[in-house]
Amino acid sequence: MIAVAGSGAFGTALAISLAATGQGVQLWARDPAHADEMRQARENTRRLPGVELPDNLQIITELETIAAEMPVLLAAPMQRLRDMLVLHKLALGGRPLVACCKGVELSTGLGPTGIIEELIPSAKPAILTGPSFATDIAHGLPTALTLACRDRDAGRALQQALTTPNLRIYRTTDTVGAELGGAVKNVIAIASGAVMGAGLGESARAALMTRGFAEMQRMALELGARPDTLAGLSGFGDLALTCTSEQSRNYRYGQSLGRGESFDADITVEGAATSRAVLDQAREMKIDMPITEAVVAMLDGTLQLRQAMEMLLSRPLKEE
Numbered sequence: 001m002i003a004v005a006g007s008g009a010f011g012t013a014l015a016i017s018l019a020a021t022g023q024g025v026q027l028w029a030r031d032p033a034h035a036d037e038m039r040q041a042r043e044n045t046r047r048l049p050g051v052e053l054p055d056n057l058q059i060i061t062e063l064e065t066i067a068a069e070m071p072v073l074l075a076a077p078m079q080r081l082r083d084m085l086v087l088h089k090l091a092l093g094g095r096p097l098v099a100c101c102k103g104v105e106l107s108t109g110l111g112p113t114g115i116i117e118e119l120i121p122s123a124k125p126a127i128l129t130g131p132s133f134a135t136d137i138a139h140g141l142p143t144a145l146t147l148a149c150r151d152r153d154a155g156r157a158l159q160q161a162l163t164t165p166n167l168r169i170y171r172t173t174d175t176v177g178a179e180l181g182g183a184v185k186n187v188i189a190i191a192s193g194a195v196m197g198a199g200l201g202e203s204a205r206a207a208l209m210t211r212g213f214a215e216m217q218r219m220a221l222e223l224g225a226r227p228d229t230l231a232g233l234s235g236f237g238d239l240a241l242t243c244t245s246e247q248s249r250n251y252r253y254g255q256s257l258g259r260g261e262s263f264d265a266d267i268t269v270e271g272a273a274t275s276r277a278v279l280d281q282a283r284e285m286k287i288d289m290p291i292t293e294a295v296v297a298m299l300d301g302t303l304q305l306r307q308a309m310e311m312l313l314s315r316p317l318k319e320e
């Protein structure tokens, strides 16, 4: 038995995938009307339309009903994770909590496991991240993810619990690397989408992805991440997926910036707030992150895409 808190696209997809092992899965929705809709339609029409919810997936609206010590996957957006934990602190304590969000909190500079540690010290924090689109997971397409947990034994148990026939889980204790890979790749995906939206070409995108990967490494290694984590699913893997697929909301958001079009403000775009949080931290640590800086300036409207490209191309020539 396992529980997923948050019935957005990703939480629902993970719940469906976990249910495919035959075990009971509880999926928590914060909005009772949404829960009722899902119970009646056996589908999450709001967030993940077109996929049936299996019979062994139970929709719940009270986190207090989840059995003690059972792991809970936390599938709220990054900037909402704190609110969710504050509200449900008692129900979530004393168990493994697996963050399924990507990013850095704007108000504190913390990643998901840092927020869990701060608010629910009795929990065992972990993060599930890596290249995967919710619809792919929900349709049972093969996917590989990284589970990062500083507690080695808890990490092993979670790896077993979260593996499904189509979802292969790799394990690490490097939460810093796993979190930063997932956070920075969304910033670079916005930049990649902008370059493609403006018609600057695939060669420019490849350069941006590579130099974006260098930014990811610069910050993460300084913070103690391991190089192999960044080269793995949660870093390079997710960067490659998100910077090249129109399934990605961060990429599509970037495309609309590049085309000078507006974008639906209700769509979750984690890289927007995270780019600002990463840049704040980079400035504090005196780390050079020019692509992140350009993304933030474009989001603030202080720089147009063409100017951003000129800025990046006119930087002093240096060794790779």
Ligand SMILES: NC(=O)C1=CN([C@@H]2O[C@H](COP(=O)(O)OP(=O)(O)OC[C@H]3O[C@@H](n4cnc5c(N)ncnc54)[C@H](OP(=O)(O)O)[C@@H]3O)[C@@H](O)[C@H]2O)C=CC1
Pocket: 006, 007, 008, 009, 010, 011, 030, 031, 034, 047, 075, 076, 077, 078, 080, 081, 083, 084, 100, 101, 102, 103, 132, 133, 134, 135, 267, 268, 270
């Ligand atoms: N979608 C994907 O393909 C993937 C997503 N992720 C990550 O998963 C995370 C969630 O994204 P995703 O599921 O796609 O987002 P969605 O936009 O589909 O859904 C967001 C969900 O979070 C809920 N929520 C919002 N605020 C709160 C809150 N304060 N407390 C509790 N729940 C809240 C929403 O509830 P309500 O509906 O009631 O508003 C909704 O169910 C992101 O960090 C994303 O990067 C990772 C890999 C793949």
Ligand SMILES: O=C(CO)COP(=O)(O)O
Pocket: 102, 130, 131, 132, 133, 189, 238, 241, 242, 247, 248, 249, 250, 251, 268, 269, 270
């Ligand atoms: O994280 C993801 C793919 O791994 C999903 O990307 P988006 O949030 O950009 O849709």
